[in-house]
Amino acid sequence: MRFSLIDRITQLDSGPTIKAVKVLSLAEEYLQDHFPRFPVMPGVMMLEAMAQTARWLVYHRDDFAHPCVLLKEARNVKYADFVQPGQVLAIEATITKEEGLLTTFKTQGVVGDKVAVSARLVLERSQLAVADPRMVPIDHYARRRMREIFQLLYPPSAAGQSVA
Numbered sequence: 001m002r003f004s005l006i007d008r009i010t011q012l013d014s015g016p017t018i019k020a021v022k023v024l025s026l027a028e029e030y031l032q033d034h035f036p037r038f039p040v041m042p043g044v045m046m047l048e049a050m051a052q053t054a055r056w057l058v059y060h061r062d063d064f065a066h067p068c069v070l071l072k073e074a075r076n077v078k079y080a081d082f083v084q085p086g087q088v089l090a091i092e093a094t095i096t097k098e099e100g101l102l103t104t105f106k107t108q109g110v111v112g113d114k115v116a117v118s119a120r121l122v123l124e125r126s127q128l129a130v131a132d133p134r135m136v137p138i139d140h141y142a143r144r145r146m147r148e149i150f151q152l153l154y155p156p157s158a159a160g161q162s163v164a
Contacts, residue, residue: 003030005049006091009056009154016095018057020153022049026085041083046117047074050107054093054121056153058103059146066125067142072102073122081116083109089116101125 011019024041031039051071058069083089089109097104101124108118128135128142 003045003048004052004149005045006052006056006153009053010090012057012060012154016057018053018060018093020049020053020056020091022089022091024083024085024087024089028085031085039085041089043077043079043117046079046083046089046109047077047119049089050091050093050105050109050117050119051121051123053091054103054105054107054123056150057093057095057105058123058125059150062125064143064147064150066101066127067139067146068126068128069123070126071121072124075120075122077117077119079117081111081114083111083116087111093121096120 005022006020007023009018009020011017022041026039028041030042030045034040034042051074055069055071058066089111091107091109093105093107095103096106103123103125105121105123106118107121109116127139129139
């Protein structure tokens with residue numbers, strides 16, 4: 001099962017920062033089993049939402065040249081508050097270092113004015129075809145699919161401006 005944990009990219013420019021939001025709905029599948037009497041977004045999903053936000057910045061800055069952008073490390077992960085249905089998790093990811101195919105981010109998720117989660121994440125870019133030239137079609141497909149999803153999260157009308 002694959003979860004898209006970003007509902008909208010709210011800020012993206014040529015700088016090192018991206019902002020996105022996740023509106024937690026009671027209809028989220030994983031909430032049926034995660035504390036049914038006290039549904040909250042699991043910590044691992046909060047972490048994944050931050051990784052997905054950071055990933056979109058890598059794709060955008062790289063013009064989708066590397067169709068595989070994966071979480072390599074999560075450091076200093078701190079959970080400080082719950083995210084409950086009806087709340088908005090506002091996520092910010094800022095690049096702190098780029099070295100080769102690795103990009104390091106400072107990330108945080110905020111609900112209202114309270115930090116719910118924060119971490120330092122390292123993402124790694126790759127292309128399947130580098131290791132196996134027969135994978136070129138897979139890279140092309142993945143690149144095209146990521147562009148399609150990106151257009152949904154950050155439509156052309158939002159480009160160049162912040163979205164509320």
